[in-house]
Structure formats: structure tokens, C-alpha cells
Amino acid sequence: MSMSTLAIALVISVVGTLVAGLVAFWPDPRAHRASNILLAVSAACGAIVGILIATGDGLLLVLPEALYPAAADGSAHVWPLFYGMVFGLDRFSAIFYSLMSVVTLLVAIYAIPYYEDHAETYSKPGANALTALFVLGMQGVLLSTNIFGFMTFWEIISVTSFFLIMAGGSIASRKAGFLFLIVTHLGAGAIMSGLFLLSGGALLSDFSVIALITPELPQATLYAALVLLLFGFGSKAGLVPFHVWLPEAYSEAPVPVSALMSGAGVNLTVYGFLRVLLFMLPGVPMWFVLTVVILGVISAMVGVLYAVLERDVKRLLAYASIETMGLIFAMIGVGLLAGQEGSTDLTQAALYAALFMVAAHALFMSGLFLASGIMIATVHSRRLEAMGGLAKRLPLFSGAVCVLALSAALMPPFAPFMAEWSFLQAVVGALTEATPMLKVALAVIMAAVGFVAGLALFAMVKLYAIGFLANPRSDEAAAAIEPKPIFMLPVVVLAALGLLLGLFSPLVLNRIGAVDLAPADLDMQVLATGGGELAPLTLFLVMAGILLALFLLRRLLSDVTFERNYQTWDCGQPTTPRMEYTATAFSAPIRYFFRFFLRAQKVVTSTPLTPNNPWVASRTMSLLVSQVWYDRLYAPIGSGLTRLSGLVGRLQNGSVQFYISLILLALLVTLIVAL
Amino acid sequence: MNPIVLTIIQIVVVLLIAPLSVGLTRFFKARFQGRHGAVPWLPYLTYATMLKKENVISSSGSWMLRATPYAVLGSALFLALVLPLVATGGVLAASSNFIVVAAVLALGSAFLVMGGLDTGSAFGGMGSSREMTIVSLLEPTIILTFAAFALATGSSAVDGMIAGSQMAGELLITAPYLSLSLLALMLVALAENARYPVDDEATHLELTMVREAMILDYSGPYLAMMEYAAALKFTVFALLVANFAMPTPLIMTSSTLLEVLLAIGATFVKLGVVMFAVALLESTIAKMRFYRVQEFLTGAFFMALTGLALALLSQLL
Numbered sequence: 001m002s003m004s005t006l007a008i009a010l011v012i013s014v015v016g017t018l019v020a021g022l023v024a025f026w027p028d029p030r031a032h033r034a035s036n037i038l039l040a041v042s043a044a045c046g047a048i049v050g051i052l053i054a055t056g057d058g059l060l061l062v063l064p065e066a067l068y069p070a071a072a073d074g075s076a077h078v079w080p081l082f083y084g085m086v087f088g089l090d091r092f093s094a095i096f097y098s099l100m101s102v103v104t105l106l107v108a109i110y111a112i113p114y115y116e117d118h119a120e121t122y123s124k125p126g127a128n129a130l131t132a133l134f135v136l137g138m139q140g141v142l143l144s145t146n147i148f149g150f151m152t153f154w155e156i157i158s159v160t161s162f163f164l165i166m167a168g169g170s171i172a173s174r175k176a177g178f179l180f181l182i183v184t185h186l187g188a189g190a191i192m193s194g195l196f197l198l199s200g201g202a203l204l205s206d207f208s209v210i211a212l213i214t215p216e217l218p219q220a221t222l223y224a225a226l227v228l229l230l231f232g233f234g235s236k237a238g239l240v241p242f243h244v245w246l247p248e249a250y251s252e253a254p255v256p257v258s259a260l261m262s263g264a265g266v267n268l269t270v271y272g273f274l275r276v277l278l279f280m281l282p283g284v285p286m287w288f289v290l291t292v293v294i295l296g297v298i299s300a301m302v303g304v305l306y307a308v309l310e311r312d313v314k315r316l317l318a319y320a321s322i323e324t325m326g327l328i329f330a331m332i333g334v335g336l337l338a339g340q341e342g343s344t345d346l347t348q349a350a351l352y353a354a355l356f357m358v359a360a361h362a363l364f365m366s367g368l369f370l371a372s373g374i375m376i377a378t379v380h381s382r383r384l385e386a387m388g389g390l391a392k393r394l395p396l397f398s399g400a401v402c403v404l405a406l407s408a409a410l411m412p413p414f415a416p417f418m419a420e421w422s423f424l425q426a427v428v429g430a431l432t433e434a435t436p437m438l439k440v441a442l443a444v445i446m447a448a449v450g451f452v453a454g455l456a457l458f459a460m461v462k463l464y465a466i467g468f469l470a471n472p473r474s475d476e477a478a479a480a481i482e483p484k485p486i487f488m489l490p491v492v493v494l495a496a497l498g499l500l501l502g503l504f505s506p507l508v509l510n511r512i513g514a515v516d517l518a519p520a521d522l523d524m525q526v527l528a529t530g531g532g533e534l535a536p537l538t539l540f541l542v543m544a545g546i547l548l549a550l551f552l553l554r555r556l557l558s559d560v561t562f563e564r565n566y567q568t569w570d571c572g573q574p575t576t577p578r579m580e581y582t583a584t585a586f587s588a589p590i591r592y593f594f595r596f597f598l599r600a601q602k603v604v605t606s607t608p609l610t611p612n613n614p615w616v617a618s619r620t621m622s623l624l625v626s627q628v629w630y631d632r633l634y635a636p637i638g639s640g641l642t643r644l645s646g647l648v649g650r651l652q653n654g655s656v657q658f659y660i661s662l663i664l665l666a667l668l669v670t671l672i673v674a675l
Numbered sequence: 676m677n678p679i680v681l682t683i684i685q686i687v688v689v690l691l692i693a694p695l696s697v698g699l700t701r702f703f704k705a706r707f708q709g710r711h712g713a714v715p716w717l718p719y720l721t722y723a724t725m726l727k728k729e730n731v732i733s734s735s736g737s738w739m740l741r742a743t744p745y746a747v748l749g750s751a752l753f754l755a756l757v758l759p760l761v762a763t764g765g766v767l768a769a770s771s772n773f774i775v776v777a778a779v780l781a782l783g784s785a786f787l788v789m790g791g792l793d794t795g796s797a798f799g800g801m802g803s804s805r806e807m808t809i810v811s812l813l814e815p816t817i818i819l820t821f822a823a824f825a826l827a828t829g830s831s832a833v834d835g836m837i838a839g840s841q842m843a844g845e846l847l848i849t850a851p852y853l854s855l856s857l858l859a860l861m862l863v864a865l866a867e868n869a870r871y872p873v874d875d876e877a878t879h880l881e882l883t884m885v886r887e888a889m890i891l892d893y894s895g896p897y898l899a900m901m902e903y904a905a906a907l908k909f910t911v912f913a914l915l916v917a918n919f920a921m922p923t924p925l926i927m928t929s930s931t932l933l934e935v936l937l938a939i940g941a942t943f944v945k946l947g948v949v950m951f952a953v954a955l956l957e958s959t960i961a962k963m964r965f966y967r968v969q970e971f972l973t974g975a976f977f978m979a980l981t982g983l984a985l986a987l988l989s990q991l992l
Binding site for chain 1: 726734736738745748753769770774779781785789792794797798800801804807808811812813814817825826830891892895900966980983984990991
């Protein structure tokens with residue numbers, strides 16, 4: 001396809017999104033459908049363009065040759081707009097553009113029945129317009145090639161997500177919205193100052209121009225910019241300890257918005273971070289790289305521990321998202337670390353594993369969030385304890401969720417496992433040649449990834465097993481029926497995409513430039529790094545073949561019709577759903593084993609029948625899991641600020657003369673400093 | 676010899692001797708405890724009987740209850756196919772990458788856990804919760820253990836780790852620090868196969884069960900599949916540990932008929948020795964209270980970490 005055709009399709013995807021936002025206000029009952037269909041169509045357009053550019057040959061940026069470029073090239077699709085601002089996609093941003101578009105497409109389809117069913121909670125025109133604007137912001141961030149465009153669209157995303165999080169109107173969602181607003185603006189401020197430090201204060205200079213001036217920056221400026229950028233992008237990605245807003249925001253937002261934020265929005269932090277690190281900076285200091293690794297590892301470990309403990313389905317997913325983002329940042333950090341220590345194979349494998357994990361995360365996390373919407377709509381509760389029994393009543397849907405949960409648990413043959421494999425295998429391969437410092441770091445990383453992978457399986461098995469298996473724990477769950485096909489379609493498609501992306505991971509990785517990780521001479525069916533090989537398709541065929549053989553053998557060796565149904569054995573008495581293991585009980589051993597960190601407080605209160613009769617009338621249990629960052633980080637800051645404002649409050653004694661003298665004093669000090 | 680033939684010989688031998696592993700352990704254990712015990716080949720008869728029995732399906736269960744036996748047995752079969760147990764250099768040897776092996780192992784356990792929860796009984800849930808904890812906390816240990824072997828042998832495929840050395844105990848003589856990793860692998864094998872001190876396969880007390888609690892509601896052919904899967908996994912781990920300690924004789928593409936027969940004979944000996952050791956262990960130590968299992972798991976983890984650290988250190992020298 002010619003470049004001009006691609007450019008036109010790209011413009012259609014942006015303009016179509018904008019029009020979708022406007023159509024939402026059309027005073028007609030059809031506006032809701034029209035707006036979402038238009039959004040889906042423009043997203044489809046964008047997805048095609050993104051995929052074509054990301055996999056195209058001879059296009060601009062190839063990792064990791066572009067790792068420390070003297071000058072990043074211009075953009076593939078360039079047209080001048082006002083102020084000479086330039087927008088465009090290169091191969092790197094196209095990867096994110098296509099991912100974002102695929103997720104948007106499916107979310108837009110899902111949004112049609114979702115907002116129709118929740119018409120009394122959410123205003124359809126408002127939600128649709130804000131969602132379209134949110135998507136427009138994401139498109140703009142990826143298309144921008146200068147600070148002004150990048151930050152403008154970044155702010156559009158922040159402001160629209162703020163209103164979308166609050167769309168439910170409950171107290172909790174308002175609290176979550178304001179928490180999000182504070183953190184995201186601290187982050188945006190940090191990103192903006194960081195970028196300005198790099199560009200020397202120039203607002204409109206192109207990213208490629210910034211790349212030319214960064215080598216001459218004084219060290220202190222560069223370091224300050226790096227710290228600001230890490231905080232800015234890290235807080236938006238939900239790295240611990242800046243993640244406090246994320247579980248609240250993801251769980252309070254309407255489900256399509258949660259899916260969009262976790263599946264597409266959060267990827268932009270990785271995009272921005274890598275855009276600065278790989279394309280604008282001559283190199284980064286060792287302490288910074290180590291900080292990225294440590295922050296990533298801590299986020300992954302803390303995220304997964306809280307995901308194991310969480311009983312609210314959306315919050316569980318939010319913590320799982322923190323975990324995956326932590327893994328991604330750890331991979332990026334290891335890639336940069338290896339680059340500094342001279343292990344170039346590991347650099348390529350780790351950076352591409354991180355990119356592939358971003359893609360996999362976008363698919364499974366948006367899929368799981370969309371699925372959680374159906375689960376919540378079915379049982380009218382976000383609590384896992386109110387679910388159960390859904391697999392029997394919603395077999396097709398439960399199968400799709402099972403696939404999504406297993407892929408989120410880093411199980412073969414799904415896409416996230418391929419990313420994990422590439423990373424771990426490259427790490428093992430690099431151990432022999434690595435410098436002593438790198439060896440220690442890699443050994444620790446391996447243990448940490450193993451820890452995270454193990455507990456991720458725990459969290460996802462819990463999500464699926466408590467949510468879908470055994471007998472229903474509530475009347476709503478017992479009355480559940482299979483959701484409407486249009487409701488279920490995006491979930492099924494995302495599950496299938498996760499499988500296909502995993503099976504064809506060598507092809508995809510090769511096409512986006514990982515020519516060493518997925519070499520073309522192995523027919524693009526084998527991932528090869530660090531002395532190990534993995535053929536995803538072969539692996540899948542072996543697994544499928546084994547299952548088929550077992551299926552046939554079972555029919556050959558035993559009589560399949562010789563069976564009957566009977567209640568579950570329980571020492572001779574009938575079982576009730578109240579005897580089932582709950583999410584709380586299921587994760588109890590982990591809560592106990594990690595009590596030194598989690599410090600969970602379980603309080604069981606028994607109410608006797610009468611004061612002198614020990615027979616129990618009712619019993620309640622409450623469980624409080626402490627959060628270290630609240631107690632040790634945010635609470636001291638909060639109380640410090642309160643104390644400070646109390647001191648400042650003493651100045652307010654009501655005397656106007658005193659105020660005027662203060663103004664005079666301030667003026668004097670300013671003049672002395674300024675002159 | 677053709678690699679396909681190697682794989683076929685291996686899978687046939689392993690499938691045939693799998694029930695013997697369980698039978699032998701029980702036999703040795705009975706003798707240690709002063710009982711006469713059943714014949715070692717009793718499990719063959721047991722599984723054959725189960726296949727003929729009626730399949731009673733819990734009315735609480737969903738499709739997961741039916742999928743579980745296939746997934747669990749499938750995972751064990753995958754390991755028996757790709758790992759170097761009787762032969763090295765088989766047709767699927769390339770799939771024996773240690774990260775894949777660890778993941779498939781975990782996948783089988785995940786389905787076992789989900790099947791245990793699907794019956795809706797408190798026993799199943801309890802067993803599932805415990806099994807999930809053990810499996811997830813073993814993951815870093817497995818990765819680190821195999822990483823040390825990969826580092827010492829230069830191969831990331833388990834097949835290559837064992838195929839590299841063709842002399843008895845060669846691996847442990849050239850790289851003595853690997854004995855720590857091997858010990859860690861043994862601890863992993865005990866925990867993965869529901870053995871002392873983590874679990875007790877012979878218990879009749881539901882409150883102390885881990886694996887048995889999860890399969891309480893399986894009967895007939897499904898129970899046969901689950902039991903056979905457990906025996907198969909036990910055999911796979913036993914032969915794997917034995918081969919890491921003594922990688923010869925194994926069938927290779929260059930083997931003659933005599934060597935093939937010798938290797939098959941050696942497999943029986945290896946299995947017998949390991950089962951004797953397991954029976955001895957189970958007759959001399961007590962099972963751990965579940966909430967103390969973390970000490971076992973932590974111990975295994977640090978054993979594996981030390982093994983890897985020594986492997987890394989030895990490269991500096």
C-alpha cells in the first residue's frame with residue numbers, strides 16, 4: 001500500500017474518533033450505537049495502518065540499532081500543521097498505535113450493550129464522548145513528535161479519564177477520581193519538566209532535535225530530568241509505591257473505561273519512557289538503570305502479592321496489571337543494564353520481551369476487565385465471594401475467561417509466556433559471559449520472576465476458580481445465563497488473539513524487528529536466544545496431540561456412558577455453597593507465609609445467643625490487610641502537610657496591617673533575590 | 676537409531692513402569708514398618724479395575740471437572756515425552772527447555788487445583804489452596820535449580836544438560852557445587868509429588884491431605900487417570916533425579932540393541948533405588964504441619980540459590 005493511502009487511513013482513524021465523540025451528543029436514541037460503531041470503525045482503520053507500518057520493511061526505526069542513535073530519523077508519515085507542528089508514526093510508535101486501536105475496537109463493541117444495560121448509572125452521551133476524546137488523546141500522544149503535542153494530548157487523556165472514573169457518581173468513585181487527578185498531575189508535571197530540561201526549555205522542538213542536544217547537557221540537568229521522567233511515567237504505569245491511585249481508579253471506572261485504561265492507556269507510559277530513553281538520550285547512568293530494575297521488581301512482587309489476597313474482582317485485576325507493568329519495567333531495566341555491561345544479545349531480547357509483554361498485557365488485561373464486567377453484571381457484585389457456579393451456567397464465556405486467566409498466569413502456549421520465556425532464557429544465556437555485577441543482578445531477577453510467575457498463577461487460578469467453579473454462592477449467580485453474543489464477542493476475540501499472538505510470536509517479533517530473537521532462517525517459527533530455543537507452534541501441537549490421544553484412549557479403554565451424577569461427597573452429609581472455600585480462605589496460606597510484610601489483621605467476632613449462653617447466634621469476620629506505603633510513606637507526608645498548614649494558619653490572626661507588612665516583606669525579599 | 680524410535684521406546688517404558696513406582700514405594704514402606712505389604716504390581720490391577728468402574732460425577736461440577744483428568748495426565752505425559760528419562764536426543768528433545776518444563780508442570784497443577792475446587796466440597800478447597808501455595812512457592816526454586824544446571828552444562832534444554840555427560844556421576848565430579856542444586860531438585864520432587872514431609876499419600880485424615888483431598892470426588896476412569904498421572908509424574912521425577920546423579924546408561928541414536936536392553940534394565944534399577952530411598956525417608960521422618968511447609972520451601976529455595984551462586988562463583992575462578 002502506498003504511503004499516501006496509509007496517511008489517509010491514519011487521518012480517517014483520528015477524524016473518525018473525533019466525529020464519534022461529537023455524534024454522541026446527537027439527540028437521538030441511535031446516537032449511542034452510532035458513536036460506538038464509528039469509534040470501532042476508525043479504530044479498525046487505525047489498527048490496519050499501525051500493523052502495516054509496524055511490520056513494514058525499510059521503515060524508520062529498528063531496535064536496538066536505534067538504542068543510542070546519534071540522531072533519530074524523521075517520521076514516516078509527515079504533514080505540516082499549524083505552527084509547523086509535525087505528527088507521524090514511525091515503526092516504534094506504530095506498534096503501540098496498532099495495539100491501542102485493537103483494544104479500542106473491541107471495547108467500543110462491548111460498550112454498546114454495556115452502557116445500554118447500565119443506562120441508569122452512566123450518561124450515555126457523556127461516557128461516549130469522553131471515551132472518544134480519551135482515544136483521541138492516546139492517538140495524539142503516539143502521533144506527536146514534539147513536547148507540546150505530546151503533553152497536550154497527555155493532558156487530554158488525564159482529564160477525560162478523571163471524568164470517566166467519576167462517571168459512576170458514587171462517593172468511592174469521586175474519591176478515586178480525585179486521587180487519580182492528583183497523582184496524574186504530579187506525574188504530568190514531572191514529565192513536562194523532565195522533557196523541558198532535556199529540550200532546554202523549547203516547547204515545539206522536535207524529538208529528533210532534542211536527541212541532538214541531549215549529549216551536551218550538563219550531568220546534573222540530565223540526572224534531574226531522568227528522576228522526573230521516571231517518577232512521571234512510573235506513577236502513571238502504577239509502579240510501587242506510586243500505585244495507590246491505580247486499584248481505586250481501575251475498580252471505580254465503568255468497565256469499558258477500565259479495559260481501555262489498562263489495555264491501551266497504560267501502554268503509553270512504556271511508550272513515553274522508551275521514546276525518551278532509546279531515542280532521545282545518548283545513554284543513561286548506571287544508578288538510574290538499577291533504580292528502574294528495582295522499582296520494576298518491587299512493583300511486580302508487591303502487585304502479585306496483593307492480587308493473590310484481593311477479593312474484589314476488579315481490584316484483583318488492577319493489582320495484576322501493576323504486577324505485569326512491574327515485570328515490563330524490570331525487563332526494560334535489565335535490557336539497559338545489559339547494554340551498559342556489554343551483553344547486547346540480552347539487551348535485544350529483554351527490550352523486545354518487554355514490548356511483547358506490553359502487547360500481551362494489552363490483550364489479556366483488557367479481555368479480563370471486559371469479562372469482569374460481565375461477571376459483575378451477572379451477580380450484581382464485585383466480590384468474588386458472591387460468585388461461583390458460573391462455569392456451569394455460562395460454559396462458553398467461562399472457557400474464554402479460563403484462557404485469559406491462564407495467559408495472565410504466564411502459562412504456555414499463550415503470548416505472555418512467550419515474553420517471559422524470551423526474557424528468562426536470554427538472562428540464563430547471558431549468565432556465562434556477564435560481568436560479576438550483572439551476574440548478581442540477573443540471579444536475583446530470575447528468582448524474582450519465578451516468584452512472580454508462581455504467585456501470578458495463584459492469583460489467576462483464584463480469580464477463575466472462585467469466580468466460576470463449584471456451586472453458586474449467591475442467588476444472582478445461581479440464576480446466571482449466558483450473556484448476549486455481542487457482549488461476549490470482544491472477550492472471546494481477545495482470548496483468541498492472546499493464543500494466536502503466542503503461537504505466532506516468532507513471526508510477530510521478527511516483523512517488528514527482533515531479528516536475533518526470532519531469526520528468519522528458522523522459518524519464523526522458533527524463538528531463539530541465550531542458547532535456548534522454543535517453537536511455540538510445535539509446543540502447542542504436541543500439547544494438543546497429547547490431549548487428543550488421551551481423549552481417544554479414554555473412549556477405547558473405558559465405557560463413557562457408564563456414569564451418573566451424584567452430590568459431592570462430604571462425610572455423608574449434603575454440601576451447601578456455604579461450605580465452599582472462599583477467596584479469603586483460598587489465599588490464607590499466602591497471607592500467613594508473608595505476614596511479616598502484609599501484616600493482615602483478621603478479627604472474628606462471635607455474638608452469643610444470650611449473654612450467658614455460649615451458643616453462637618452470629619459470627620462476623622473482618623480482614624484488614626495493611627499497606628506499607630500508606631503507613632510509612634503517605635501517612636507521614638499527609639500528617640506533615642497538615643502540621644505545616646497548621647503552623648501557617650497561625651499567621652492568620654485577622655490583623656490587616658500584619659498582612660500588608662507580610663506582603664511588603666515578601667516584595668522586599670523578592671527584590672533582594674532578583675537583583 | 677531414529678530419534679522417533681528413541682522417543683517411542685522411552686514413552687513405552689515409562690508408561691509401563693509408572694504404576695510400579697507407587698507399588699514399590701508402598702511395598703518398601705510396608706517392609707520398613709514391619710508389615711508384609713501388598714505386591715508391588717498391585718497398582719496395575721487397581722488402575723485396571725478403576726477403568727471398569729462407574730464414573731460418578733459431582734453434580735456441583737462444571738466442564739472443568741471433566742477437563743481436569745485430561746489436563747493433569749496430559750501434563751505428566753508431556754514431561755514423560757520430552758525429558759531424557761530412558762533415552763536422550765529423542766525427537767521432542769528440543770521442547771525440553773527448562774522454562775517450558777516448569778511451566779507445563781505448573782499448568783498441570785493449576786488444573787488439578789481447579790478440579791479440586793470445582794466439586795464445591797470444603798476438603799477439595801482445602802487441598803487446592805494448599806497445593807496452589809506449594810506449587811506457586813516452588814516456582815522460583817525450580818527456575819534457579821535448572822538455571823544452575825544450564826550454566827554448568829551450557830544447555831538450556833534438560834535433554835542437553837544430561838546428554839552432555841556420559842560417565843557415571845560426571846556432572847557432579849566436574850561441577851561439585853551442582854550437588855546442592857541436585858538436592859534442591861530432590862526437595863522439589865518431594866513437594867511436587869505429594870511426598871513426605873509435605874504431604875502423605877497414605878493418609879486417611881482429610882484434614883491433613885493435600886493431593887488426596889483434591890481428588891476425593893473423582894471415581895472410576897477419571898480416578899484412574901488422576902492416579903496414573905500421579906504415578907507417571909512420580910516416575911518422571913525419580914528418573915530425572917537419578918539421571919542427573921548418574922546419566923548413564925541412556926539410549927542414544929548410536930546405541931546398539933544390547934545397549935538399549937541395558938538402558939531399559941538400568942531404568943528399573945534406578946526406579947527401584949529411588950523408591951527405596953523415598954520409602955526409607957517416609958519411614959524415618961514425620962510429615963510437616965502444613966503451616967510449617969514454608970520452612971521446607973524456603974530451605975529448598977536457598978539451596979537452589981546457593982547452588983546457582985556457587986556455579987556463578989566457580990566461573991570467576
